Amino acid sequence: MVTLEELKDNCRQILKEGKVKYIIGYKRKNGQYMTVPAFLDRIEEVDHLVWDPSCIYNLVRYLRDEKMRKEKEKEPDTRPVGVIVKGCDSRAVNILIQENYITRDDVYIIGVSCEKSGIVDEKKLTKKFAGKDIRKLDFAGNGKIQVTCGTKNSVVPAEEILADRCIECTIPTPIVFDVLFGEKTDREVPDPFKTIKELESFDTTRKWEFWKEEMDKCIRCYACRSVCPMCYCDECVADSISLAVKPDTTAEEKAHKIRWVEKSPVISENFNYHLIRAMHLAGRCVDCGECDRVCPVDIPLRYLNRKMEKESLDHFGYTAGMEPEKPTLVSCFREDDPEEFIL
Amino acid sequence: MKMEEKFEPKIVAFLCKWCSSAGSDLAGVSRLKYPPNVVPITVMCSGSVSPNYIFSAFKKGADGVLVSGCHPGDCHYMKGNYYARRRITLVKELLDFIGIEPQRFHMSWVSAAEGAKFTEIISDFVKELEPLGPQNKLRSNL
Amino acid sequence: MEKVLLKKDLNSWAGKLGSYDIYAPFKSGDVWGYELMENQAEITLDYPNTAIPPKKILFPQREVLFEFEATQEGGMEIREVLPDDTPKIIFGVRSCDARGLAKLGKISQGGIEDVYFTRRRNQTVIAGLACHNPPSPYCFCTSVGGSPHSLEGMDILMTDLGDAYYLESVTEEGVKLMGSAEGIVTDPDDKQKADKEKIHSDSEKKILLDISDMEKINEALSEIFDTGLWDRESLSCLRCGICTFSCPVCHCFDVNDEIIRTHPLKGKRVRTWDNCQFPDFTMHSSGHNPRSDKASRLRQRVMHKFRYFNENCEEFLCTGCGRCIEKCPVGIDIVEVLEKAKTYEK
Incomplete structure (x- = not known):
């Protein structure tokens, strides 16, 4: 003790x-x-x-x-x-x-x-x-x-x-x-990924209904991102603050700047934000569960990251944060990485 | 009598410049026939396809997305496609997890000599997408 | 007008209000929020308080201001989008949140009128609910000029008498709405009147947090602008948006163009909630940010609520609902900050 x-x-x-x-x-x-x-x-x-x-x-x-x-x-x-x-x-x-x-x-x-x-x-x-x-x-x-x-x-x-x-x-x-x-x-x-396996067992429609309802709640306060020790990007794709708007910036110019995620809390944008975040945390998330805890509207964000954790382990035998001297999950590969899904 | 309009799926295909894009060109110059449902976007390497591109394509209304690169060992940049393979594995699992039909997202290896394989992939993809109908889940609702 | 409505009749009253969109507290999972009610039978007023205040109904997080589309001649066609004018009723608004709406109303009239907010507010009747017990241990409405049964911002105030609601109309709109309950409601007897008074006075005593000397807060804050207090207090801040998004009076917004199609250009100009705690808030196009650290952002939040707004309108931009304290993921407590501000020695 x-x-x-x-x-x-x-x-x-x-x-x-x-x-x-x-x-x-x-x-x-x-x-x-x-x-x-x-x-x-x-x-x-x-x-x-x-x-x-x-x-x-x-x-x-x-x-x-x-x-x-x-x-x-x-x-x-x-x-x-x-x-x-x-x-x-x-x-x-x-x-x-x-x-x-x-x-x-x-x-x-x-x-x-x-x-x-x-x-x-x-x-x-x-x-x-x-x-x-x-x-x-x-x-x-x-x-x-x-x-x-x-x-x-x-x-x-x-x-x-x-x-x-x-x-x-x-x-x-x-x-x-x-x-x-x-x-x-x-x-x-006994089974660290029990909840994830349960969610995986849903059929496509039920999975979608589950996540759609959750994503609909998001108010984009970005508490999940703010509390995450891994979300240290100076500039998040969700913010798009690099777009310098000058007085002579035209509507067309603004329109052609890439904005990955709009600020509006609508389902498509919420999904985009959370999917991007889940991908960016793949192989990096240590499951400290902080994003899940802080969410003011109780979105089970941990499940997304936990799923990525499960896949990194299943496919690549990688657990985040165990060996700092080795390359990170997506900055390396093995020639025999699984590829059955590739056409 | 008004005919029911047939659903024509729209596929966004991210093709690497060195192999898959050349493969699709070969299909063209060889006058191979394949469905016109695909919007090819040439990228420098399949390894340069960010998951952002894929989510964005779905958001902008793609019914299916294809990422295609050189066969393992053939990458113009030596190992870009290996990186892509890892990343795409994760994207595929994630999309499946949130309830996007797995048939809507594929990765393929198509070399510059495989024009026929390219036409086959696209034809099969279109056939897979037809019964699913339009992809409205991730489509922008702004 | 004062009436009494039996609790079991609440749903049948709501049933008579078919021409209105009815919003009421609704629980999904563990979280309460205001939802548009499809089914009157689901209306319940037995709830603490919602996670997100009712400002989201009158000042939605996303508001389309206008739509634009490039014309073939090379010009731009602009179409104004105004909120739909369906009348709305919001049931069960707590006194703090109703005061918040009143403050937002004042702000929407200051300088240039916010037509979107005013238009919605004019179409909305607020049927509020007095608190018996403070919904949150962090309630401090009595310290900022409110009370658990304040009438400010209400059209009707309802008080839970156990088996019935005591209805008091506050505005003409309220009288009109209560008129629709004709036949269901009865006139209050003396006992009911006394009960209501007692509930009101008791509820005030149950508020646990009390900030003393609020009248001196303006002076105290003006003296500590440039001190280390803000660095110290903001150390644990995460720079997330929970405190302001859950605030019933925070009203900062951002305006963006959402592009639907690039050739030919088509899109919408939208207003979305913004938040002074975000790092890109007040970011200039040059890349410079006058409030570049957490300390200055926390200071801005406190100063805006208790000093700047106080100087301009002689009231606080805070209604004491306690949401920001309760919801803060790292336990930053605005009451504590104010207490420290009062006693801070340079």
Whole structure:
């Protein structure tokens, strides 16, 4: 089990030694049991650090902000940034390194193992403990989570309140780290792609009806893209901001600029945006499930990315973020890649 | 009496300049007959076909999309078609997953000498698309 | 006019309103939203609040302004597109959202009239619903000049009495609409009147969040424009659009040409919601962006709501619905930011 005090001590130590610029971690949300991302740059602040099943965020996303900040500064502080990562998050760091977005020296990785547990789905939790005054969540070891409601503690099997992605997770321990807390464990999941297989078994019409209904809900707030550690493109095809409009730009000129996706939230455009995103995340998505969590209209976006994950594994034996020194899924090939579908 | 208008599927075909496009040219100069339902777009290499192109073609109203390149080992750029093969595998799976009929999207290897194969692919493709009717799922509804 | 309508009669009243498009809260999955109701029997007002406010009905996320088509002579034919003028009723609008619509109404009249919004608003009757309990733990309507039973922006205010709704007309439109319920509704007795008053006063006490000294917020904000507070508070911001798209008063928009055909040119000019948190918001054609970082974008959002609009119209551009706090994926809390702004020491 991860001992919070040890984790805090380590954070204090590296801040004191000046090894890191600051540490990205979790702290309690004002008076609540859930957490928010915390940016700790002073030793005193480490007191607020939290590690429990409410640490839902993938903090690797903030390395993108750090990079942008650094690029703007004239004399940037080149020390690494400390970041607390779970198993899935660590693979995201690996991909950023693999794609040369950051270097290994830019980041000091503090790994925490989810062991047999994981992080909660707030919706499942509040449904299960409806009407109760939830105060605190704790790992209770052995695949159990302790929920404190008022003064009463109840220990529940983690699967009952875990986020879907954690239930299907087979890599709960960070792959890459400078320091690791908790035990290295494997997780046996009978069928990690069960939901995807179920969706695949639908016939064409039913598949379409399912996705059409989901895509119809999209309001294009781009929270999925914004929260994703892999969506770091300076310019997204969905934005088309490169079109410089001058006073003498004619309607024809505007019309002939390529705009892949219009801003309008209609089904065809929503599909286009989400399909492009799914393709761009193929072989890169680590299934941290953040897009799924943040969607304000509950589109199960994870399924699209999970499907791509399944196909990369089935066809090419590739799992994202495991080997940063090797080329990425679509920047390499094997001569014997499957091609039965090709005419 | 008004005749029911026959559905004529529209196929957008991304053909690589070095093999498939030349193959389609060969079909032409050899005076081979094939259905006129295809809109060929010559690209430098099948590896340069971004999934964006494919989704866009469907959005702009294509009933079927074909990506065609050189046979493995024959790519003018040595390995562009290998990359394409990986990418297209994923696109095909994704389109199938969201409920687009798998018959609407194909990839093929057509060399510059295979004019006959090209005509065959297009004829079969048209035959496959006819019973499906127009593709309205991804078509722009702006 | 004040009347009482039995809950079981709500659907038969709605049945009498055939000439109207009826919008009401509808739950799909776990998410509530306003939907055009095909079937009156499905109307339910037993709901907390919707994820997306009713502004989407009067100020849709996508609005076609006009269509254009190149003519053979080389000119351009332009055809104006106005919203259809079917009368609409929106049932169950919460007080905060109705106030939001009132504010949007004011904005649509400022400077150049927004004919699209006004036209729709003039065709729409708002039959709102007072809150018993705050729909969200983050409600703070009482801090920004509202209340759980505010009449502002309403045509009719409905209060849930348990087995019946207490209807109060606020505008002429409301009176007219209530007239259509003739025969179904009864006059309220004294007990019902007292019950309603009690529900109203109780509901105010149940609002948990309270921002003190709101009258000083303008001054406080004007002093901290150039401070590190914004950097600090925006550190975790993702730059997504949830806070503004779910806001009942955010009204920034973008105008684009959607091309349907290039030869000969044909297309539509459309207005879509825009969002001050997006990186391309205020992007100049030169590529320069005056608000280039998250800090300045968060500042803009807070300042617009509590300072600039306050200076121009003497009210806040916020109705305290709490959606942006509840929905923010990383827990950024505008109330917390305001509290910090008040006590910030340079």
